[in-house]
Amino acid sequence: PDRLMISPYIPCCRYVSKAAAKTQMEFEYDGPSMKTEVPGPRSKELTKQLGEIQNVGAINFFCNYEESRGNYLVDVDGNRMLDVYTQISSIPIGYNHPSLIKVMSNPNNMSAFVNRPALGIMPPENFPEKLAESLLSVAPSGMSRVQTMACGSCSNENAYKAMFIWYRNKERGHNIPSDEDVSSCMINQSPGCPDFSILSFMGGFHGRTMGCLATTHSKAIHKLDVPSFDWPIAPFPKLKYPLEEFTRENAQEEARCLEEVEDLIVQWRQKGRPVAGIVIEPIQAEGGDNHATPDFFKKLRNIAHKHGSAFHVDEVQTGGGATGKFWAHEHWGMDDPADIVSFSKKMLTGGFYHKDELQAYRIFNTWMGDPSKNLFLAEVLNVIRRENLLEEVTRSGKTLLQGLYQLQDQYPNLLSSARGQGTFCAIDIRDDATRNSILLKARDKGVLLGGCGDRSIRFRPALVFKEYHVHMFLNVFSDVLAEHN
Amino acid sequence: PDRLMISPYIPCCRYVSKAAAKTQMEFEYDGPSMKTEVPGPRSKELTKQLGEIQNVGAINFFCNYEESRGNYLVDVDGNRMLDVYTQISSIPIGYNHPSLIKVMSNPNNMSAFVNRPALGIMPPENFPEKLAESLLSVAPSGMSRVQTMACGSCSNENAYKAMFIWYRNKERGHNIPSDEDVSSCMINQSPGCPDFSILSFMGGFHGRTMGCLATTHSKAIHKLDVPSFDWPIAPFPKLKYPLEEFTRENAQEEARCLEEVEDLIVQWRQKGRPVAGIVIEPIQAEGGDNHATPDFFKKLRNIAHKHGSAFHVDEVQTGGGATGKFWAHEHWGMDDPADIVSFSKKMLTGGFYHKDELQAYRIFNTWMGDPSKNLFLAEVLNVIRRENLLEEVTRSGKTLLQGLYQLQDQYPNLLSSARGQGTFCAIDIRDDATRNSILLKARDKGVLLGGCGDRSIRFRPALVFKEYHVHMFLNVFSDVLAEHN
Numbered sequence: 015p016d017r018l019m020i021s022p023y024i025p026c027c028r029y030v031s032k033a034a035a036k037t038q039m040e041f042e043y044d045g046p047s048m049k050t051e052v053p054g055p056r057s058k059e060l061t062k063q064l065g066e067i068q069n070v071g072a073i074n075f076f077c078n079y080e081e082s083r084g085n086y087l088v089d090v091d092g093n094r095m096l097d098v099y100t101q102i103s104s105i106p107i108g109y110n111h112p113s114l115i116k117v118m119s120n121p122n123n124m125s126a127f128v129n130r131p132a133l134g135i136m137p138p139e140n141f142p143e144k145l146a147e148s149l150l151s152v153a154p155s156g157m158s159r160v161q162t163m164a165c166g167s168c169s170n171e172n173a174y175k176a177m178f179i180w181y182r183n184k185e186r187g188h189n190i191p192s193d194e195d196v197s198s199c200m201i202n203q204s205p206g207c208p209d210f211s212i213l214s215f216m217g218g219f220h221g222r223t224m225g226c227l228a229t230t231h232s233k234a235i236h237k238l239d240v241p242s243f244d245w246p247i248a249p250f251p252k253l254k255y256p257l258e259e260f261t262r263e264n265a266q267e268e269a270r271c272l273e274e275v276e277d278l279i280v281q282w283r284q285k286g287r288p289v290a291g292i293v294i295e296p297i298q299a300e301g302g303d304n305h306a307t308p309d310f311f312k313k314l315r316n317i318a319h320k321h322g323s324a325f326h327v328d329e330v331q332t333g334g335g336a337t338g339k340f341w342a343h344e345h346w347g348m349d350d351p352a353d354i355v356s357f358s359k360k361m362l363t364g365g366f367y368h369k370d371e372l373q374a375y376r377i378f379n380t381w382m383g384d385p386s387k388n389l390f391l392a393e394v395l396n397v398i399r400r401e402n403l404l405e406e407v408t409r410s411g412k413t414l415l416q417g418l419y420q421l422q423d424q425y426p427n428l429l430s431s432a433r434g435q436g437t438f439c440a441i442d443i444r445d446d447a448t449r450n451s452i453l454l455k456a457r458d459k460g461v462l463l464g465g466c467g468d469r470s471i472r473f474r475p476a477l478v479f480k481e482y483h484v485h486m487f488l489n490v491f492s493d494v495l496a497e498h499n
Numbered sequence: 500p501d502r503l504m505i506s507p508y509i510p511c512c513r514y515v516s517k518a519a520a521k522t523q524m525e526f527e528y529d530g531p532s533m534k535t536e537v538p539g540p541r542s543k544e545l546t547k548q549l550g551e552i553q554n555v556g557a558i559n560f561f562c563n564y565e566e567s568r569g570n571y572l573v574d575v576d577g578n579r580m581l582d583v584y585t586q587i588s589s590i591p592i593g594y595n596h597p598s599l600i601k602v603m604s605n606p607n608n609m610s611a612f613v614n615r616p617a618l619g620i621m622p623p624e625n626f627p628e629k630l631a632e633s634l635l636s637v638a639p640s641g642m643s644r645v646q647t648m649a650c651g652s653c654s655n656e657n658a659y660k661a662m663f664i665w666y667r668n669k670e671r672g673h674n675i676p677s678d679e680d681v682s683s684c685m686i687n688q689s690p691g692c693p694d695f696s697i698l699s700f701m702g703g704f705h706g707r708t709m710g711c712l713a714t715t716h717s718k719a720i721h722k723l724d725v726p727s728f729d730w731p732i733a734p735f736p737k738l739k740y741p742l743e744e745f746t747r748e749n750a751q752e753e754a755r756c757l758e759e760v761e762d763l764i765v766q767w768r769q770k771g772r773p774v775a776g777i778v779i780e781p782i783q784a785e786g787g788d789n790h791a792t793p794d795f796f797k798k799l800r801n802i803a804h805k806h807g808s809a810f811h812v813d814e815v816q817t818g819g820g821a822t823g824k825f826w827a828h829e830h831w832g833m834d835d836p837a838d839i840v841s842f843s844k845k846m847l848t849g850g851f852y853h854k855d856e857l858q859a860y861r862i863f864n865t866w867m868g869d870p871s872k873n874l875f876l877a878e879v880l881n882v883i884r885r886e887n888l889l890e891e892v893t894r895s896g897k898t899l900l901q902g903l904y905q906l907q908d909q910y911p912n913l914l915s916s917a918r919g920q921g922t923f924c925a926i927d928i929r930d931d932a933t934r935n936s937i938l939l940k941a942r943d944k945g946v947l948l949g950g951c952g953d954r955s956i957r958f959r960p961a962l963v964f965k966e967y968h969v970h971m972f973l974n975v976f977s978d979v980l981a982e983h984n
Contacts, residue, residue, distance in 0.1 A: 056624075063627040067635065068646050069860050072619045079614040079623050080607075090624045101617040102865045114613045118603075122565075127612065128599045128875075129564040130847070132586040134557045138564050139541075139575045142548040150552065161553050164649040165866055167656075171708040175725050182724035196719040200701070202727035206719070210726050216685070222864055223656040225709030228687055235861055237684040238676050239667040240660050242692035243726060359865060362615070375554050376720055379707055380587045380844060381650055390613075 041112065042084035045486060046460025047094040054091025082109035085476060085483055087462060095457065098487055099464040103299075103331050103474035104359040106394045107403070111478075117393050126386045133162065133382040141385060148392040152340050154327075154355045154367055155348070162365040162383025166330040166358030167221030170293070172377050173354045173366040174225050177291035177324040178210050180372045184322065189375075210290040211245040211282050213275065213323070217301030217467075218250065220293055220328050229293050232301035232467070246278035246289060250298055251306045255431040256419075268310040272317065279321045291324040291354075292317075296342035299331040302467020303440030305433055308346040315348065324372065327352040334360030335398060335477050338408035338436030345435060360477075362394065363387035403477040411436035413481050414473065417488040425495050431470075439473040440466065448498055455494045461487055526597065527569035530971060531945025532579040539576025567594035570961055570968055572947060580942065583972055584949040588784075588816050588959035589844040591879045592888070596963075602878050611871045618647065618867040626870060633877040637825050639812075639840045639852055640833070647850040647868025651815040651843030652706030655778070657862050658839045658851045659710050662776035662809040663695050665857045669807065674860075695775040696730040696767055698760065698808070702786030702952075703735065705778055705813050714778050717786035717952070731763035731774060735783055736791045740916040741904075753795040757802065764806045776809040776839075777802075781827035784816040787952020788925030790918055793831040800833065809857065812837040819845030820883060820962050823893035823921030830920060845962075847879065848872035888962040896921035898966050899958060902973040910980050916955075924958040925951065933983055940979045946972055 053061065057075040064070050081088040085108055087097040097105075107114075117123055131138055149160045163169040183189040191199075191206070199206025214220065214229035221227065222236055228243040230236055251268045254260035279289045294314065298304035318325035332342035334357070343351045353372055358364035363383050398404065411434060418432035418441050431442040443449035449469045456463050466472040475483065538546065542560040549555050566573040570593055572582040582590075592599070602608055616623055634645045648654040668674040676684075676691070684691025699705065699714035706712065707721055713728040715721055736753045739745035764774045779799065783789035803810040817827035819842070828836045838857055843849035848868050883889065896919060903917035903926050916927040928934035934954045941948050951957040960968065 060622075060624065060627060064622065064630075066643070067627060067630050068644055069858055069862070071860055072863055073622065074620045076624050076626070077616060077621050079610040079616065082614065087621070101615070101621065104615070104617060104865055109614050110610065111613070115609060118609055118612055124600060124603055125564040125595065127603050127871075128596070129567065129594050130586070130589070131562060131564065132589060135559045136562050136572070136586060137545075137549065137558065139545065139561050141561070142545060142552060145549075145552050158551070159553055165653060165864065167864060168650060168653060168708060171652075174709070175707075178726065179724045191719070191723050195723060199719050199722040199724075199727075200716050201732055202713055202722075202730060206723055207725060207727035222660075223653060223708045223710060224659070224713075228709075231685050234676070234681040234684050234691070237687075238680060238691055238861070239664045239684075240692060241663065241695050241728065242684075242687035245687060247686055373554055375556055376723070377554070378557055379650065379652060380589055386612075 042108075043086045043094055046086070046096050046490075048458065048460050049092045052089065052091070052093055052457050054089065054093060056090040060090065079109065084108035084111075085479055093460070095460050095462045096483065096486060096490075097462045098473050098475045098479070099462045100474055100476050102359070102464065103336070105476050106334055106360040106362070107397050108476045108478045111397065113393050113397050114390055117389050123386075123389050126389055130381060130384060130386070132380050133385065134378050138385055144385065144388045144392060148388045148395060149361075149365065149367075151395060154341050154343065154351060156350050157352075157355065157367040157369060159370060159373070160365055160367045161377060162363050162388070164381060164383060165364045166356070167223040167226050168379075169330065169356040169358055169364040169366050170220045170229075170328060171223050171225045173326055173356045173368070174212055174291065174293070176366075176368060176372050176377055177212070177326060177354065178208070179376060180324060181210060181288070181290035181322075182208055209287045211243065211287045213246045213248060213278060213282070213289045213292045215248050215250040215294055215298070217298045217304055218293070218295060219298070219300035220295075221330075232298070244287065246282045248275045248278055250301070250304055251310060253305060253307075255305070255433040257305065257307060257433075264307065265309070268306060268313075272310065272313050275314065275317055276321075279317070279323065289321065289323045291326050293326040293328055295328050296332045296345070297337070297435065297438060299472065300466055302470045303433060303438075303472050304467070305435075311343070311346045311351075312348060315351065324353040326354040326356065328356050330356060330358045332438065333357045335404055335407055336360070336436050336438040336474065338404060338411055340404065342435065342438070362391045398477060401478075406480060407436045407477055410475075410479050410481050410484050411439065413484045414439050414487075417484065421488070421492060421495060425499055428495060428499055434473070437473060437475050437479055440470045443469050443471060445469055452494055452498060455497060456490060459490045459494060461490045527593075528571045528579055531571070531581050531975075533943065533945050534577045537574065537576070537578055537942050539574065539578060541575040545575065564594065569593040569596075570964055578945070580945045580947045581968065581971060581975075582947045583958050583960045583964070584947045585959055585961050587844070587949065588821070590961050591819055591845040591847070592882050593961045593963045596882065598878050598882050599875055602874050608871075608874050611874055615866060615869060615871070617865050618870065619863050623870055629870065629873045629877060633873045633880060634846075634850065634852075636880060639826050639828065639836060641835050642840065642852040642854060644855060644858070645850055645852045646862055647848050647873070649866060649868060650849045651841070652708040652711050653864075654815065654841040654843055654849040654851050655705045655714075655813060656708050656710045658811055658841045658853070659697055659776065659778070661839065661851075661853060661857050661862055662697070662811060663693070664861060665809060666695060666773070666775035666807075667693055694772045696728065696772045698731045698733060698763060698767075698774045698777045700733050700735040700779055700783070702783045702789055703778070703780060704783070704785035705780075706815075717783070729772065731767045733760045733763055735786070735789055736795060738790060738792075740790070740918040742790065742792060742918075749792065750794070753791060753798075757795070757798050760799065760802055761806075764802070764808065774806065774808045776811050778811040778813055780813050781817045781830070782822070782920065782923060784957065785951055787955045788918060788923075788957050789952070790920075796828070796831045796836075797833060800836065809838040811839040811841065813841050815841060815843045817923065818842045820889055820892055821845070821921050821923040821959065823889060823896055825889065827920065827923070847876045883962060886963075891965060892921040892962055895960075895964050895966050895969050896924065898969045899924050899972075902969065906973070906977060906980060910984055913980060913984055919958070922958060922960050922964055925955045928954050928956060930954055937979055937983060940982060941975060944975045944979060946975045
């Protein structure tokens, strides 16, 4: 099939695109179609306009979202690209999915968009029901509580706060602050503002607000010139891929890192900056798609338990199905994987799940999320279930990784370390310059990719990326690689 | 008139409410109507349900937003209240305004809701145009650049980062980091993560993420148990109201605070933690509606200039028209009021304006705001202009403040320090317990109010709060006060 059938019973998608209305059965385009270089003249003109208003250093091009569909992003110059990057991994089921258009067109949903409430004080009537339908229906093992937030950084910031508060209450033996706590906190001083720390990993990315940034160590450009906290930073295992071929070396490397984690926890306790929480991504994404084994995460979880630190799994990029399980940490096979799991991006709303004992009392702000995003998320989850998208992702992911292995065999001087779970795959390129050239050449041929780490390419398609999309991508990628050999 | 005519030409508001469809000219309700105590049985049931999912310590009651209109918030038990708090001051033109419903119903806008882009890399075609129509059309004096963000905290966090980066570049003489900067920042150490500080004011509130929280000093409950930065905190003037009756004492108090600001800047420079920026609200809101004079702000601005610190005016709560000017800082009458002005709440999107030299390079995250909010904001601004809402606010505000003065004369043991600009008014109550009792009694009588500071009540109606709403409010308030005398 060269067209993607999103669903056999799309009632109407008249707002999607005039072209799509031709027949309700044909939703997606049949391939990339390039009209100009990218960015094209219209994108350049708009970039200049926007440059009068804000920094455009990171702008790639401008998009025609009305005409974009499924896995295809259309730009303002009429170029149609197979999107394997999906707005930094934040579009769960492709562009203009008919089910999401329906959410918008339902008059009963109108009020959620027009009247954004202060959720912490005056939630709408359907808020508990919508949370149950959306976030709770995919809650990680052992967690029945969830707090929504506006974005990934706010989610992690508030998760850290919840861990600090929990840790302090544990230290106190109760949750009643002393007079000294109350007075000292008002002037940023201990004991009211205690010298607690969060242990993070080199190569990790957890956001760019100041608390998050103190735990982010993927690129200097994120952190430069911003004051930070003296918090411990552990090495993340540097493993050899495929993991199953290097089990002994990898196990040694993981043991080395875990030992360092324990050393740091002890050191920082001795310094008077105890580690209230450990934060980690199941796959370090921005930092270069660095994997570790389930054994590593199990042992790390045990270290957290042993030292009384909370364990926070940041699933902002890995969550939402791209690894073939809804949460990447499910691959670890643990009943009690974490104390806190944060999310955003494909979940459309930010937020975090937490255990009962990390009850997020005193976690509050004006909006605390946006209930209109919960409506979309509930529908995304329906689509994932109805269309068995996690199975599709597993199938597409296998084909993708297999293809990357083959290309790696074919171009051993160019490619290495193909790796992935589901479609959440990556491969290393000889060097940074070649990587960037490949990204641009692939785009010229109608395939949108993203980089990560120093010299990796990450694949971040939507969950509706099927096997035939994989083949289409591999064909283009293969052509581009041939040009770089 | 006992009904609010929002606009003489509402074409259709069929999604607003069945009742409203009776006649297109009658949009709002004619007064509060209470059916049960608040929270009523349905609210209590829903609070119990939500309590299984998240902390409900701050929940007041659940709302029926579909049935809420204009200045009236309807709860799930059918109670209809005159809303003088508006979701912590975040509803600009009342509930279900027909113009906003129209934005939602316009098929051309559909894609902005369904396809949330990564604005920093692939903005939609109409993004520069919508920014021009919305945020730029109300840009503060001297500022033509604006960056959107998802919420108030993220806005301030990123504004602080922009100030740090600007300050560091100034210190360096250029914007190219040294190798040492690059390597040290990755491990949270200086010089890459420099020991810069932001000077804030006691009583200020700038958000609850960790950077913001280090500048927030309104209530201990916001700050307790969260690590912070050693940053300078200046006293905010404690003035006597009405300001014009105490000009001499107030000028002395302001001079004292300004002197302290300069001392702190010098001290912190000597400590090796130079003040990169000063952040202040034009009226300290959460901290108790504390005002200062234009003279104070002018002198503070000069101190910032003199010491080379950026000057950040936080208009998250004061911005958007409630003071009778679009930005509260416009009351200062300065051509060059600030280097950065942040906003959120009534602006529907977070973000900050900044001067060219605070070019926010390296300010980036996945979403960087939400273009669907810009669509709503553009329409809110149209309504404000079309209905002359700033004039209305000035008129209603005068009537409100006059009424508060009268009540204060009538109840001198109960009330003091009535103050305000536009409808952004407040009054102090004898003590905390009485304040809280007044808030609850007013709610029982169908008027929703909020507290701030230790014992103040703040008035935060929407911009469509007319003089007859003021009279309605004053009548209820007067009855409640009589019960507390």
